[in-house]
Structures are given as C-alpha cells and as structure tokens.
Amino acid sequence: MGLIGLEKNMFKNIYKNRRVLVTGHTGFKGSWLCSWLLDLGSTIGGYSLDIPTQPSHFEALGLANHIKHYTGNICDKNSLQQVMEEFRPEIVFHLAAQPLVRKSYENPVSTFETNAIGTLNILDCLRNSPTVAVAVLITSDKCYENVEWLWGYRENDRLGGTDPYSASKACAEIISKAYMASFFREGGPRIATARAGNVIGGGDWALDRIVPDCTRAWSEGKPVVIRNPSSTRPWQHVLEPLSGYLALGQKLFQGDARVKNQAFNFGPQAQVNQSVSELITAMTQFWSNAELNFQQETNSKKPESTLLKLSCDKALQLLGWEAVLNFEETIRMTGEWYQKFYKPGPSSISKITSGQIKKYFEKASKLNLSWTQ
Numbered sequence: 448m449g450l451i452g453l454e455k456n457m458f459k460n461i462y463k464n465r466r467v468l469v470t471g472h473t474g475f476k477g478s479w480l481c482s483w484l485l486d487l488g489s490t491i492g493g494y495s496l497d498i499p500t501q502p503s504h505f506e507a508l509g510l511a512n513h514i515k516h517y518t519g520n521i522c523d524k525n526s527l528q529q530v531m532e533e534f535r536p537e538i539v540f541h542l543a544a545q546p547l548v549r550k551s552y553e554n555p556v557s558t559f560e561t562n563a564i565g566t567l568n569i570l571d572c573l574r575n576s577p578t579v580a581v582a583v584l585i586t587s588d589k590c591y592e593n594v595e596w597l598w599g600y601r602e603n604d605r606l607g608g609t610d611p612y613s614a615s616k617a618c619a620e621i622i623s624k625a626y627m628a629s630f631f632r633e634g635g636p637r638i639a640t641a642r643a644g645n646v647i648g649g650g651d652w653a654l655d656r657i658v659p660d661c662t663r664a665w666s667e668g669k670p671v672v673i674r675n676p677s678s679t680r681p682w683q684h685v686l687e688p689l690s691g692y693l694a695l696g697q698k699l700f701q702g703d704a705r706v707k708n709q710a711f712n713f714g715p716q717a718q719v720n721q722s723v724s725e726l727i728t729a730m731t732q733f734w735s736n737a738e739l740n741f742q743q744e745t746n747s748k749k750p751e752s753t754l755l756k757l758s759c760d761k762a763l764q765l766l767g768w769e770a771v772l773n774f775e776e777t778i779r780m781t782g783e784w785y786q787k788f789y790k791p792g793p794s795s796i797s798k799i800t801s802g803q804i805k806k807y808f809e810k811a812s813k814l815n816l817s818w819t820q
Contacts, residue, residue: 456819456820457818458697458818459701461696461701462488462489462693463488464488465537466490466492466534466536466537466578467484467489467490467491467538467540468492468540470494470539470540470541470565470569471521471542471543471544472491472495472516473493473498474499474543474544475648475651475652475653476685476689477493477505479504479648479685479686479689479800480689481493481508482510482797482801482804483686483693485510490515491514492514493514494517494521494530495518496520496521497518499653504651507650508800517530517534521561522568524572528575536576536578537581538579538696538700539569539573539579539582540582540585540692541584543561544562545557545558545561545612546587546612547656548610548613550654550655551610558611561615562612562615562618563615563618566584566622570584570622571626573631573635573636573638576636579636580637580700581636581696581699582638582699583696583699584619584623584641586616586623586642587613587616588642588643588644588645589755590613590620590642591617592606592607592608592617593755597754598756599714599717599756599757600712600756600758602709602710602711602712602761606620620640620710623640626638627708628708632708637699637707638699638707639706639709639711640709640710641695641710641713642711642712643688643691643713643714643757645683645755646683646688647682647683647684647726648684648780649780649783649785649799649800649803650784650796657723665734670738670739670740671738671739672740673723673739673740675723676724677722677723678722678723679721679722680720680721680726681756682721682774683715684776684780686771686772686780686803687714687770690768691711691713691762691766691768692713695762695766695768697818703765706766711765711766712757712761713757713759713762713768714770716770720756727739730778730781730782733782733786734786766817767818768817771814772807776810780806784800
C-alpha cells in the first residue's frame with residue numbers, strides 16, 4: 448500500500464504518524480478509509496464486531512496484517528473503553544453501524560442499539576479520553592425528516608425518519624448534539640458529525656444493496672430482479688464522502704473553531720440524481736452476460752424513500768470540499784473495480800484500491816480542492 452509520495456500533499460499531512468481509531472473498520476466504507484489512512488502513513492486501530500460479508504473488502508486487502516485489529520461490539524461500552532485505553536488514539540472515525548434500511552425492519556431493536564446507543568458509547572468514551580484530539584462521527588443522509596422535496600436538505604433541517612434505520616440515525620445526531628453542548632463546548636476532543644449516503648464503489652458485498660446484488664448475481668451468471676427501478680438517488684463513489692470525513696478531521700485537528708460541534712453533509716454533484724434503472728443499466732457495460740428484470744414494488748411493508756438530496760454548501764464554504772466525480776466516472780470506477788476483482792487469475796486488491804485512491808486524488812488536485820494542496 449502507498450501513494451508513492453503523494454500523501455505529503457493530502458490533508459496538510461496531518462494524518463502521518465497519527466494514531467487513528469476507526470470503528471466499523473471491517474465494513475465497506477471502513478475498509479476503504481483504513482486503506483487510505485495507511486497510504487497517508489497513519490497507525491491504525493480498528494474496532495468492529497465481525498467481518499460483515501463474504502467476500503470482504505477488509506479480508507481481500509489483508510488489512511488485519513497492517514493495522515491493530517480489535518473485535519468487539521460497539522454496544523459494549525466496557526470493551527470499547529478498554530480498546531481506547533490500550534490503543535490511545537489521537538483521532539477517531541466512528542463508522543460502526545447497522546447500515547441497511549430493510550434490515551432495520553427485521554431487527555429494529557438491534558438497529559437502534561447499534562446506531563444510537565453505539566454512538567452514545569463512543570461519545571462517552573471520548574468524554575473521558577486523555578489522548579483523543581479529534582473525532583468525526585458518521586451518521587447518514589437519512590437522518591432527515593424526508594418529505595421528498597426537490598431541493599437538498601441542509602444541516603439545520605428537521606431530523607426524523609419513518610423507518611427504524613433513519614430514525615436511529617436521527618437519534619445518533621441528537622445524542623451527538625447533546626454531548627457537544629454538555630461536554631465538548633469548552634474542552635475535550637473537537638467533534639463533528641458527517642452525513643452521507645447512497646454510496647457505491649468496489650468492495651461492497653452487503654445484502655439488499657443494489658450494486659452488490661447485481662455484481663454478485665452477474666459474476667455467477669444469474670439474472671437480477673430490480674425492485675423500485677424508478678426510485679432516484681444521489682449516487683456517489685465511496686471516495687467522495689471519505690475525502691469529506693478526512694477533510695473535516697483535518698480542519699478539526701487544525702483547531703478551526705467554525706467546524707467544531709457542527710454537522711456536515713457530503714453528497715455528489717448536484718446533477719447526479721439518477722434512477723435505479725439508470726444506475727444498473729450503466730453498470731451492465733462491464734458484464735457481457737448481465738440480465739435485468741425490472742419490477743416496481745407495490746404495497747411494500749418495508750417502504751424506502753424514493754427521493755433524497757443533500758445540500759453541501761456548508762462543506763464547500765467551511766472545508767473547501769466538493770464532490771469530484773460525475774455520474775459516468777462514478778460508474779466507471781465502480782465497474783472497473785468489480786471487473787478486476789472477478790477477473791480470472793491473480794489480482795492485487797490492495798493495488799487496485801490504492802490505484803483508485805491515487806486517481807481520485809489526481810482529479811481532485813486538478814480542481815484545486817484545498818485538501819489536496
């Protein structure tokens with residue numbers, strides 16, 4: 448792993464030689480974040496319940512050989528506290544979550560425990576930590592009370608959620624806000640929350656997610672049934688929100704008072720709001736045997752929103768952050784990653800992943816984004 452010297456230009460080099468704890472490090476976004484942090488020269492500790500999928504991006508990268516890998520439940524505060532005391536992180540990224548809307552209908556209690564109480568536990572550990580300077584807590588774009596209007600939600604819009612997953616993420620935001628006001632206003636770690644969603648990219652094999660469902664089926668020569676093909680989403684590549692989380696961590700570490708105890712949205716370019724059918728049709732270019740069966744789900748007992756967008760003006764103004772990739776580039780990077788993974792013969796997943804991080808950085812540099820300077 449490594450970006451051949453490019454790391455010195457990223458995020459003012461603040462992550463080099465820093466001790467960084469990532470909760471949920473075995474998941475899709477968590478494993479990409481660990482890979483990027485390794486490229487930046489961080490010493491990484493990871494805290495996660497298990498390996499959530501097979502295949503697994505975490506295992507394909509061999510991350511257990513490059514970081515301090517802790518196994519534990521985010522709902523177990525004593526276990527989490529012991530890890531914090533042993534690893535002594537300077538920076539924390541909290542990604543551990545139950546991340547699926549449809550699964551939250553099947554297991555609402557565990558969803559609330561993981562997403563709300565898990566966030567409470569990490570906050571209380573941060574409150575008593577003598578080493579942590581910065582923490583970025585990741586929630587979701589679904590934390591908003593979604594009335595499916597045409598414009599993007601701003602960070603001060605009403606929180607809510609009519610499904611257990613969305614409500615649990617709104618709870619996590621409310622808990623975070625309470626701790627910020629009660630314990631982190633004057634002292635303690637500098638904290639912020641980050642809201643993103645509809646993330647795609649190579650290495651995701653979660654059930655009930657559209658891209659993993661398709662790539663899994665196509666790799667086995669099976670057709671795919673697409674539910675709700677007309678639903679639109681602001682699809683974004685996994686590196687988009689991760690660059691936002693890292694930029695936010697940078698600003699917090701540098702002591703920028705404008706970002707402390709704040710929430711930030713991270714979403715794609717405004718024009719990226721394609722339907723499920725458009726997304727999957729675009730993905731078929733990477734599979735010659737792709738078969739699709741579009742079915743509009745009716746009277747579902749597990750409803751999901753059909754329209755959701757974010758306003759990212761705050762991130763642009765205070766972090767100098769904006770999305771880098773258009774829809775076609777997002778699809779290309781995602782499709783090429785899976786194509787290389789499923790290609791017969793040996794392939795280096797670490798090389799593929801770091802290569803896409805490098806490509807993303809180079810494109811961001813051409814846009815003169817502040818985190819690349």
